[in-house]
Amino acid sequence: MNRMSFFVPLAIFIVIISVGFVGFRLGDRDVLPSPLIGKPFPGFSAPRLEREDVLVDQSVLTGRPLLVNVWATWCPTCKAEHAFLETLKQREGLEIVGIVYKDDPAAAQRWLDLYGDPYSFNLQDRDGRLGVELGVYGAPESFLLDAAGNIVYKRVGDVNERVWAEELAPRLQQMQSTHREAAGS
Amino acid sequence: MSVELGHFAIILAFVLALAMALLGLGSRNRLLAGSALVLPFLVVGQFVFSALAFGLLMLAFAEDNFSVRYVAQHSNSLLPTAYKLSATWGGHEGSFLLWVLIMAGWMLAVSLRSAHLPQQFRHNVIGVMALMNVGFLAFLIFTSNPFARNVPFVPTDGADLNPLLQDFGLIIHPPMLYTGYVGFSVAFAFAIAALISGRLDTAWARWSRPWTNTAWAFLTVGIALGSWWAYYELGWGGWWFWDPVENASFMPWLAGTALVHSLAATEKRGVFKSWTLLLAIVAFSLSLLGAFIVRSGVLTSVHAFAVDPERGVFILTFLLLVVGGSFTLYGVRAWQLKSRSVFTWFSRDSFILQNNIIFVVALAVVLLGTLLPLGYEGVTGDKLSVGKPYFNLFFVPLMLLLSALLVMAPLLNWKRTDAQRLRERLRWPLLIAGVVGVAASITLLDGFNVPRIAAVIAVVLAAGITASHVFDLGRKLRQGHRPSLGYAGMFVAHLGFAMSVTGVALTVELSSEKDLAMSPGTEVEQYGRTIRFVSVEEAQGPNYVAQVGHFVVHEDGRDIALQPEKRRYAAGGNLMTEAAIDAGFFRDIYISLGEPIEAGGWAVRVHIKPFVRWIWFGAVIMALGGGLAILDRRYQRVRIRSSVPAGMAGAA
Numbered sequence: 001m002n003r004m005s006f007f008v009p010l011a012i013f014i015v016i017i018s019v020g021f022v023g024f025r026l027g028d029r030d031v032l033p034s035p036l037i038g039k040p041f042p043g044f045s046a047p048r049l050e051r052e053d054v055l056v057d058q059s060v061l062t063g064r065p066l067l068v069n070v071w072a073t074w075c076p077t078c079k080a081e082h083a084f085l086e087t088l089k090q091r092e093g094l095e096i097v098g099i100v101y102k103d104d105p106a107a108a109q110r111w112l113d114l115y116g117d118p119y120s121f122n123l124q125d126r127d128g129r130l131g132v133e134l135g136v137y138g139a140p141e142s143f144l145l146d147a148a149g150n151i152v153y154k155r156v157g158d159v160n161e162r163v164w165a166e167e168l169a170p171r172l173q174q175m176q177s178t179h180r181e182a183a184g185s
Numbered sequence: 186m187s188v189e190l191g192h193f194a195i196i197l198a199f200v201l202a203l204a205m206a207l208l209g210l211g212s213r214n215r216l217l218a219g220s221a222l223v224l225p226f227l228v229v230g231q232f233v234f235s236a237l238a239f240g241l242l243m244l245a246f247a248e249d250n251f252s253v254r255y256v257a258q259h260s261n262s263l264l265p266t267a268y269k270l271s272a273t274w275g276g277h278e279g280s281f282l283l284w285v286l287i288m289a290g291w292m293l294a295v296s297l298r299s300a301h302l303p304q305q306f307r308h309n310v311i312g313v314m315a316l317m318n319v320g321f322l323a324f325l326i327f328t329s330n331p332f333a334r335n336v337p338f339v340p341t342d343g344a345d346l347n348p349l350l351q352d353f354g355l356i357i358h359p360p361m362l363y364t365g366y367v368g369f370s371v372a373f374a375f376a377i378a379a380l381i382s383g384r385l386d387t388a389w390a391r392w393s394r395p396w397t398n399t400a401w402a403f404l405t406v407g408i409a410l411g412s413w414w415a416y417y418e419l420g421w422g423g424w425w426f427w428d429p430v431e432n433a434s435f436m437p438w439l440a441g442t443a444l445v446h447s448l449a450a451t452e453k454r455g456v457f458k459s460w461t462l463l464l465a466i467v468a469f470s471l472s473l474l475g476a477f478i479v480r481s482g483v484l485t486s487v488h489a490f491a492v493d494p495e496r497g498v499f500i501l502t503f504l505l506l507v508v509g510g511s512f513t514l515y516g517v518r519a520w521q522l523k524s525r526s527v528f529t530w531f532s533r534d535s536f537i538l539q540n541n542i543i544f545v546v547a548l549a550v551v552l553l554g555t556l557l558p559l560g561y562e563g564v565t566g567d568k569l570s571v572g573k574p575y576f577n578l579f580f581v582p583l584m585l586l587l588s589a590l591l592v593m594a595p596l597l598n599w600k601r602t603d604a605q606r607l608r609e610r611l612r613w614p615l616l617i618a619g620v621v622g623v624a625a626s627i628t629l630l631d632g633f634n635v636p637r638i639a640a641v642i643a644v645v646l647a648a649g650i651t652a653s654h655v656f657d658l659g660r661k662l663r664q665g666h667r668p669s670l671g672y673a674g675m676f677v678a679h680l681g682f683a684m685s686v687t688g689v690a691l692t693v694e695l696s697s698e699k700d701l702a703m704s705p706g707t708e709v710e711q712y713g714r715t716i717r718f719v720s721v722e723e724a725q726g727p728n729y730v731a732q733v734g735h736f737v738v739h740e741d742g743r744d745i746a747l748q749p750e751k752r753r754y755a756a757g758g759n760l761m762t763e764a765a766i767d768a769g770f771f772r773d774i775y776i777s778l779g780e781p782i783e784a785g786g787w788a789v790r791v792h793i794k795p796f797v798r799w800i801w802f803g804a805v806i807m808a809l810g811g812g813l814a815i816l817d818r819r820y821q822r823v824r825i826r827s828s829v830p831a832g833m834a835g836a837a
Contacts, residue, residue, distance in 0.1 A: 003520040006459070006515060006516045006519045006520050007512075007513075007516035009463055009466075009467070009512045009515060009516070010509065010512035010513055010515070010516050013470075013508055013509060013512050014509070016552075016556060017501075017504070017505060017508075017509075074753075074759070074760060076344070076759075
């Protein structure tokens with residue numbers, strides 16, 4: 001056998017490891033590409049948590065930039081995230097709309113009474129149908145919407161100080177400046 | 186205090202590992218040669234300190250010491266004591282400490298049982314293993330310290346152990362799996378030591394065979410346990426998902442199985458020398474790759490708890506150095522190996538070669554199916570899912586081919602087998618397989634259904650394997666041969682394989698799986714059994730509240746009560762499906778409770794799974810075979826002879 005043929009395993013390994021390396025570099029799980037980015041929030045008709053008899057649709061999400069937060073009482077990370085949402089509302093004046101995902105409305109209401117309510121209002125998604133439309137992997141997930149109701153950014157996992165500083169704040173700023181330009185012209 | 190002691194112990198183990206790597210690999214250097222004699226003591230020291238660290242971490246769990254971050258993250262004061270203790274390896278840091286402890290254990294075993302090896306070679310083996318453990322310990326200390334404290338704020342209670350892991354199967358699954366994974370480091374160290382020292386005869390194959398068999402047997406049991414656990418705990422009744430994490434353990438197994446066979450050929454006949462060396466390197470490299478896949482979070486999956494780039498980079502670098510280094514060494518040295526040998530198509534040598542080809546192709550299929558989605562995502566940014574159809578497309582024909590070869594395997598001689606004699610020996614086994622084939626065709630075939638036909642072929646081949654092995658044993662006994670334990674090991678392992686093949690074929694083809702909407706008080710018919718949904722009641726567990734479904738299955742004139750549960754764990758609020766299974770040798774009845782639906786109804790999953798146990802029984806029997814082979818006299822004799830000059834070798 002040719003002496004060089006004993007280097008074949010090394011060559012194969014180098015190929016595999018480079019593929020692994022490329023995949024690893026792109027493996028940042030924060031950036032899950034969502035086909036919804038840049039598209040309007042999907043159409044829906046859902047009852048509000050606070051008033052079950054009122055059905056609302058996607059039009060309630062337009063008119064101002066806001067954060068749609070998918071949460072549930074069965075989700076431990078939502079608990080961890082909750083306090084920061086309160087902070088966002090108080091400190092930054094960001095409007096947050098909740099989607100109670102696959103959860104019991106009474107339990108959700110109890111949770112809000114107990115831990116405070118950072119949400120302007122909540123929508124119910126008991127059977128998870130809206131979650132399917134939104135491509136929800138698991139709670140919590142958050143969607144940043146512009147005033148026209150288009151999805152600008154999607155976050156899988158909790159929203160925290162870092163996500164606010166690096167992802168949400170710059171996008172909101174940009175929205176405001178475009179808005180101002182539009183108003184000025 | 187004991188926590189800091191544990192931290193200190195792993196640092197000491199790290200220092201000892203460094204010293205051993207230096208002394209063991211540098212023992213040709215005249216300055217170090219004398220000091221290499223202390224290696225056995227350092228090996229003991231490393232094991233003692235690793236065990237101490239592990240014991241102290243366990244103590245922190247037992248004492249609910251939530252000032253330790255790892256304990257706070259993986260335990261809870263409500264957790265039953267057994268699970269508190271097993272939570273020690275329920276998360277990333279602790280399970281890696283277990284990995285390190287097992288590595289130290291293997292080194293201790295090798296050190297105690299290697300007195301018969303040439304001194305230089307023995308030092309190199311310990312040196313290579315120590316070098317690996319330097320990497321593992323550095324990873325543990327610098328990126329995954331289980332002893333890190335939660336200061337200044339100590340939580341009042343822990344976040345709880347993942348409910349999926351609060352289970353007997355998962356208590357023993359990781360230790361078994363790790364013992365297998367890490368065990369391949371022994372064969373690896375022997376191979377590297379052979380390459381370094383230039384002792385490229387077949388002696389290293391003989392020395393490493395029992396170690397490889399042991400590691401392989403543990404890995405086999407570990408994988409079977411994982412599959413069994415997934416079956417009863419994940420709540421959807423599957424037993425293998427081609428999940429990246431499962432593949433991560435399956436790949437070393439495939440390489441290890443090839444290695445176990447080629448080692449036999451290399452030892453007995455001196456063939457495939459360089460190939461066997463390569464397999465030894467590959468089997469351990471795949472174990473490291475497995476660790477990389479599971480621990481880096483490169484591939485997301487239900488099993489991958491740790492998503493931390495720092496760790497990923499560390500393991501990737503380590504993998505790069507170890508595997509790249511080994512393959513380079515192989516490229517530089519292995520050409521010197523010359524296997525001069527002639528064998529014919531129908532010989533044991535040839536069949537071992539064919540076995541190896543099949544296993545390596547199977548390995549390539551799994552490797553591609555696991556890494557391709559990653560590469561695709563890297564290049565295009567889209568996710569690609571390679572699922573069951575891909576794996577089945579390759580695995581079914583490969584395993585059928587392997588089974589067909591295995592029917593003839595025990596009847597073959599080394600080098601060449603007389604065709605006339607082979608025909609004679611095959612007559613009865615083929616007749617029996619034929620009878621089974623007719624019976625299976627009549628009962629199972631329905632029209633031209635390819636999977637069904639494949640299942641029938643699998644059953645026929647399994648019958649053929651069993652028959653040919655049994656007849657071969659019968660002939661040996663009649664001729665007055667007393668088969669060796671090595672032969673017994675092969676016999677048992679091959680029958681285990683036939684059993685697993687039968688189980689897989691019949692379960693896949695004959696299972697009846699129904700997802701129904703049922704209300705309490707209703708009945709459903711399935712496979713001639715009546716399943717009655719009696720009621721759902723609430724029950725309180727030690728750390729969860731459960732909805733318990735009461736079912737009665739009426740089968741062959743008797744009633745079987747089954748109680749699947751839907752649990753909500755107090756600490757994390759996690760929902761868990763606890764399936765109820767009536768296990769039998771020939772069939773399992775599997776009921777799990779899904780989600781509540783309208784009007785008091787429930788989504789209920791009712792499966793009847795024939796022969797599903799055979800898959801795991803078969804695997805355990807395979808492992809048993811591996812264990813029997815280790816006890817063969819040939820290895821015992823080495824040990825007895827070596828017990829005397831052990832001291833002399835040290836003094837020399």
